[in-house]
Amino acid sequence: DAGITQSPRYKITETGRQVTLMCHQTWSHSYMFWYRQDLGHGLRLIYYSAAADITDKGEVPDGYVVSRSKTENFPLTLESATRSQTSVYFCASRETRQRTTDTQYFGPGTRLTVL
Amino acid sequence: GNSVTQMEGPVTLSEEAFLTINCTYTATGYPSLFWYVQYPGEGLQLLLKATKADDKGSNKGFEATYRKETTSFHLEKGSVQVSDSAVYFCALLDSGGGADGLTFGKGTHLIIQP
Numbered sequence: 001d002a003g004i005t006q007s008p009r010y011k012i013t014e015t016g017r018q019v020t021l022m023c024h025q026t027w028s029h030s031y032m033f034w035y036r037q038d039l040g041h042g043l044r045l046i047y048y049s050a051a052a053d054i055t056d057k058g059e060v061p062d063g064y065v066v067s068r069s070k071t072e073n074f075p076l077t078l079e080s081a082t083r084s085q086t087s088v089y090f091c092a093s094r095e096t097r098q099r100t101t102d103t104q105y106f107g108p109g110t111r112l113t114v115l
Numbered sequence: 116g117n118s119v120t121q122m123e124g125p126v127t128l129s130e131e132a133f134l135t136i137n138c139t140y141t142a143t144g145y146p147s148l149f150w151y152v153q154y155p156g157e158g159l160q161l162l163l164k165a166t167k168a169d170d171k172g173s174n175k176g177f178e179a180t181y182r183k184e185t186t187s188f189h190l191e192k193g194s195v196q197v198s199d200s201a202v203y204f205c206a207l208l209d210s211g212g213g214a215d216g217l218t219f220g221k222g223t224h225l226i227i228q229p
Contacts, residue, residue, distance in 0.1 A: 033216050042119075042204060043159075045216035058216050090158055092216075101147065101166050104217060106158035 003027075006091050006107040013081050014115050021076045021110050023091030031094040032074040033104065034058075034066065036087040043090065049074055081114045088112070117142045121205045121220035128195055129228050136190040136223045138179075138205035146207040148172075148181055148188040149217065153202045162190075162203070200227045 004025040013019050023032065030051050035043040035058075045058030047066040055066050063085060065077045078085055091107040121138045128134060140146065147166040151159040163172030168183035179190045188205060202224050206217040 031215065035216065035219075040221060042219035042221040043206075043217070044219070048215050050215070056215070092159075103161050103164070106151075106160070108158045 004091060004093055004105055004107040006089075006110050008110060009108065010111050012113045012115065015082060016080050019078045019081050019112065021078075021089055021091075021112070023074045023076070023107060025072055025074075025091075025093045025105075027093065027095065027105075028071055029093035029095045029105075030071070031096075032068065033092040033094075034064070034074070034076045035090045035092065036060065036085075037090060037109070038087050046076065046089075078112075081112075083114050086112060086114045117146070117207060117209050117218040119205050119207055119218055119220035121203075122223055123221050125224040125226050127226045127228065130197055131194045132227075134190070134192040134195045134199075134225070136203055136205075136225070138188045138190065138220060140186050140188065140205070140207050142186075142207055142209050144209045146209045148179070149206045149208070150177070150179055150188070150190050151204040151206060151219075153204065153222070155201070159204065195225075195227050197227045197229050200225055 007022045033048045034046040037043045044060050049055045049068045052071050089110045092104045094102050094104045118141045149164045150162040152162045153159050163174040165172040165181035171180045177192045202222045204222045205220040
């Protein structure tokens, strides 16, 4: 089915381990985003990408790494997971540069628990 | 910087009641404003949006008007249903420079009782 998918949907890991969250979209949207959702904070932007091989930091990038070798994929890596990174992670995409009019479409989320 | 403030709730209403969820914002440029809805266990879905002052966004019986003079974008619905129970997020995207993602409020948990 077309759309934006995330995997895994649930992940439990231990402090210090490396974890990669996957995001895949079938629309060929130029822009992709990673947000984290925490109680009391709403959603906060971690990283975003305007196109393949172009990425930029958002509000809370520390402890995360992203890459975008293909337009349709935007993986998020926690190089050494910490308990403070326990959260729900959402990937999103947007078609064009029309940031104020185009819609951002969100994936179903990945619930990550770091023990 | 940009920020969005909304009532957090939970807000509990009876079916067919009138709904208002307040949202105010601070932005450096001329933002577009959005309401997203998150149903249990799901991602966020765009509910409605407005891209300039005095625009009214509407969808599924929900409405919100972009009020530049009061920097507000309150969400309203005349008669809520149990199926409207969800978390509602107000968000903005500034037209100026800076990061390209949405700035969200903390979310309002709405519970509709039959």
